[in-house]
Amino acid sequence: xxxxxxxxxxxxxxxxxxxxxxxxxxxxxxxxxxxxxxxxxxxxxxxxxxxxxxxxxxxxxxxxxxxxxxxxxxxxxxxxxxxxxxxxxxxxxxxxxxxxxxxxxxxxxxxxxxxxxxxxxxxxxxxxxxxxxxxxxxxxxxxxxxxxxxxxxxxxxxxxxxxxxxxxxxxxxxxxxxxxxxxxxxxxxxxxxxxxxxxxxxxxxxxxxxxxxxxxxxxxxxxxxxxxxxxxxxxxxxxxxxxxxxxxxxxxxxxxxxxxxxxxxxxxxxxxxxxxxxxxxxxxxxxxxxxxxxxxxxxxxxxxxxxxxxxxxxxxxxxxxxxxxxxxxxxxxxxxxxxxxxxxxxxxxxxxxxxxxxxxxxxxxxxxxxxxxxxxxxxxxxxxxx
Amino acid sequence: xxxxxxxxxxxxxxxxxxxxxxxxxxxxxxxxxxxxxxxxxxxxxxxxxxxxxxxxxxxxxxxxxxxxxxxxxxxxxxxxxxxxxxxxxxxxxxxxxxxxxxxxxxxxxxxxxxxxxxxxxxxxxxxxxxxxxxxxxxxxxxxxxxxxxxxxxxxxxxxxxxxxxxxxxxxxxxxxxxxxxxxxxxxxxxxxxxxxxxxxxxxxxxxxxxxxxxxxxxxxxxxxxxxxxxxxxxxxxxxxxxxxxxxxxxxxxxxxxxxxxxxxxxxxxxxxxxxxxxxxxxxxxxxxxxxxxxxxxxxxxxxxxxxxxxxxxxxxxxxxxxxxxxxxxxxxxxxxxxxxxxxxxxxxxxxxxxxxxxxxxxxxxxxxxxxxxxxxxxxxxxxxxx
Numbered sequence: 042x043x044x045x046x047x048x049x050x051x052x053x054x055x056x057x058x059x060x061x062x063x064x065x066x067x068x069x070x071x072x073x074x075x076x077x078x079x080x081x082x083x084x085x086x087x088x089x090x091x092x093x094x095x096x097x098x099x100x101x102x103x104x105x106x107x108x109x110x111x112x113x114x115x116x117x118x119x120x121x122x123x124x125x126x127x128x129x130x131x132x133x134x135x136x137x138x139x140x141x142x143x144x145x146x147x148x149x150x151x152x153x154x155x156x157x158x159x160x161x162x163x164x165x166x167x168x169x170x171x172x173x174x175x176x177x178x179x180x181x182x183x184x185x186x187x188x189x190x191x192x193x194x195x196x197x198x199x200x201x202x203x204x205x206x207x208x209x210x211x212x213x214x215x216x217x218x219x220x221x222x223x224x225x226x227x228x229x230x231x232x233x234x235x236x237x238x239x240x241x242x243x244x245x246x247x248x249x250x251x252x253x254x255x256x257x258x259x260x261x262x263x264x265x266x267x268x269x270x271x272x273x274x275x276x277x278x279x280x281x282x283x284x285x286x287x288x289x290x291x292x293x294x295x296x297x298x299x300x301x302x303x304x305x306x307x308x309x310x311x312x313x314x315x316x317x318x319x320x321x322x323x324x325x326x327x328x329x330x331x332x333x334x335x336x337x338x339x340x341x342x343x344x345x346x347x348x349x350x351x352x353x354x355x356x357x358x359x360x361x362x363x364x365x366x367x368x369x370x371x372x373x374x375x376x377x378x379x380x381x382x383x384x385x386x387x388x389x390x391x392x393x394x395x396x397x398x399x400x401x402x403x404x405x406x407x408x409x410x411x412x413x414x415x416x417x418x419x420x421x422x423x424x425x426x427x
Numbered sequence: 428x429x430x431x432x433x434x435x436x437x438x439x440x441x442x443x444x445x446x447x448x449x450x451x452x453x454x455x456x457x458x459x460x461x462x463x464x465x466x467x468x469x470x471x472x473x474x475x476x477x478x479x480x481x482x483x484x485x486x487x488x489x490x491x492x493x494x495x496x497x498x499x500x501x502x503x504x505x506x507x508x509x510x511x512x513x514x515x516x517x518x519x520x521x522x523x524x525x526x527x528x529x530x531x532x533x534x535x536x537x538x539x540x541x542x543x544x545x546x547x548x549x550x551x552x553x554x555x556x557x558x559x560x561x562x563x564x565x566x567x568x569x570x571x572x573x574x575x576x577x578x579x580x581x582x583x584x585x586x587x588x589x590x591x592x593x594x595x596x597x598x599x600x601x602x603x604x605x606x607x608x609x610x611x612x613x614x615x616x617x618x619x620x621x622x623x624x625x626x627x628x629x630x631x632x633x634x635x636x637x638x639x640x641x642x643x644x645x646x647x648x649x650x651x652x653x654x655x656x657x658x659x660x661x662x663x664x665x666x667x668x669x670x671x672x673x674x675x676x677x678x679x680x681x682x683x684x685x686x687x688x689x690x691x692x693x694x695x696x697x698x699x700x701x702x703x704x705x706x707x708x709x710x711x712x713x714x715x716x717x718x719x720x721x722x723x724x725x726x727x728x729x730x731x732x733x734x735x736x737x738x739x740x741x742x743x744x745x746x747x748x749x750x751x752x753x754x755x756x757x758x759x760x761x762x763x764x765x766x767x768x769x770x771x772x773x774x775x776x777x778x779x780x781x782x783x784x785x786x787x788x789x790x791x792x793x794x795x796x797x798x799x800x801x802x803x804x805x806x807x808x809x810x811x812x813x
Contacts, residue, residue, distance in 0.1 A: 190664065201703050201709060201710065246630070262650055262660060264650060272648050276576070281682075281699075282682075282695065283682050293668065313666070313667075313668040316587065320589060324585050325585075327668070329668075
């Protein structure tokens with residue numbers, strides 16, 4: 042069978058990793074067909090490293106070169122423009138997260154994919170974690186009863202100033218579109234909404250350039266409220282050493298805690314909504330059955346999602362995350378910025394025009410680009426760190 | 428040596444426990460001298476149970492009966508009036524938490540104690556936990572470096588509807604003054620400010636009567652911001668089964684986590700504020716030395732604090748918590764109500780007059796008293812549950 046010809050647009054940190062996987066034939070049914078980077082030094086290096094692969098500096102040329110599909114791994118702000126150009130040329134798209142910088146863009150991307158009948162996937166690699174999918178099944182199946190609270194402390198996204206200095210586009214609203222919520226936490230915000238659904242309101246404290254010389258947020262505290270009354274705290278940062286990744290979900294029949302690569306589960310046969318009103322004991326607690334489940338996700342989640350994208354195109358395998366899925370997590374981060382900028386809770390559905398106006402008004406918050414881009418590959422940085 | 432003659436005013440859940448401890452001579456240097464409960468059925472029962480102890484139905488009579496000191500364990504709203512009456516009569520006071528319902532009251536109590544030269548202590552029994560005092564030492568000594576974040580999930584205060592029905596004064600602003608923040612969480616709010624100090628602003632989502640048939644809050648999510656930028660999340664509830672008690676404090680040199688009766692500590696020799704700007708690695712992490720410390724608090728913390736109060740009067744032993752200490756935790760809960768009622772973050776110092784006006788406007792939020800008071804003693808309910 043003929044292999045799917047895949048191009049990679051933006052060969053920085055993530056792009057070079059995907060290119061390498063494709064080039065080394067780690068993805069069944071696909072091959073690395075073309076590369077594009079608008080940095081001529083990077084492009085020149087790519088020509089040396091991949092002598093038998095087409096290399097472009099302009100993504101339109103790559104799209105016109107005969108690719109079946111592309112992986113878009115440029116700075117976030119360029120995702121929508123490139124994806125829509127691809128769809129218009131009959132090319133399928135796997136887009137790095139976040140899908141775009143604001144939800145309006147992602148709606149346009151999805152409309153374009155539908156109009157041109159193209160495949161559109163998002164690199165939400167953490168969805169392949171067995172713990173998250175198990176947590177999702179536990180919640181969806183009603184084992185926890187009625188949801189009451191969730192708390193995700195996800196502060197193990199530590200970055201030094203060197204990280205923000207490594208690419209000149211990092212650390213401003215104009216070029217990166219945001220900080221930890223836009224770059225690191227989209228994975229977690231996606232998992233959060235994938236498991237718990239979407240809230241009705243978002244309140245956020247964001248700290249802009251608190252730990253680093255950047256104009257965007259490097260620390261974020263979100264308080265979400267759901268239609269049924271559930272409270273969700275989502276706490277993240279790129280400035281805390283020895284970070285935590287602990288996700289607790291509580292319902293009327295028990296709770297689960299995901300931490301250290303283990304899902305811990307306490308489930309009771311009795312529902313709190315019953316014994317709250319029937320028990321005579323003033324602080325009655327039923328028996329909870331305890332169990333543990335260890336992580337069994339794929340060794341390389343990015344590779345697994347890329348394989349899924351290829352299988353989707355070739356064999357119609359359901360996508361881990363389709364283009365529409367990019368909207369929800371982006372709604373959460375957009376709403377968080379809106380809340381922090383207006384210092385009040387924001388109701389969903391989000392007023393997307395208002396958000397866009399606010400975003401534009403903050404786009405002039407600039408930082409000085411201190412160094413040029415460094416190229417490096419460290420896949421461990423993108424794994425789930427328990 | 429003559430024993431200190433102690434009276435107990437309000438012989439409900441806590442009062443009866445203190446009375447029993449005194450009567451059984453578990454407190455060195457003190458004896459149970461008198462009891463007062465304004466419920467005549469309770470008073471009659473006390474006369475039978477404690478035939479050799481004076482029993483009153485009016486606290487003024489008890490104060491005039493020759494007591495050296497009193498323990499005030501009435502519903503919260505009566506604490507200030509009774510304490511001030513005691514000070515005016517030359518009687519020392521140990522007051523149950525919360526010291527009062529609003530901070531203005533507690534300032535008056537402290538002024539009265541000073542004016543009359545009386546001793547004034549607050550029953551913050553959880554301060555005797557070795558884990559909390561160790562955590563405090565770690566923070567105060569600078570071992571954690573500059574503080575960045577704290578998260579306290581303290582949701583193991585579960586109560587059934589029977590609890591709120593057990594005393595007619597529970598569950599309304601008019602009679603109890605608040606819900607979980609006023610009754611259960613004062614311990615934790617006190618420990619929080621004892622270890623971390625006071626924030627500059629408080630934002631709160633409170634849920635009023637979410638899980639129970641009450642007019643006050645049974646679930647609270649607080650987001651505190653400190654002068655140095657530290658974010659603190661404080662999450663509590665009386666409506667979650669299988670509750671959590673997990674307190675994490677993060678600084679620039681490491682973190683501590685208090686959970687399950689153990690303090691876990693990760694400390695590095697390097698300070699994040701240094702390597703953030705000097706490290707070339709984009710997500711550098713230094714080595715963290717890990718250690719664990721187990722709880723070694725007294726078996727009965729209430730008894731320990733009562734003994735401390737007696738030792739303070741007799742031998743000038745420093746108090747675990749003096750009357751002034753009641754103000755800070757109450758400032759936190761008062762600010763949280765203020766925030767929830769006004770739907771905005773509240774700056775400290777608190778506008779106490781504004782809070783008092785808001786509190787009065789919510790005092791008509793009534794619930795129906797469903798049953799009469801049940802008397803029971805279950806000391807385990809007031810212990811720290813890890």
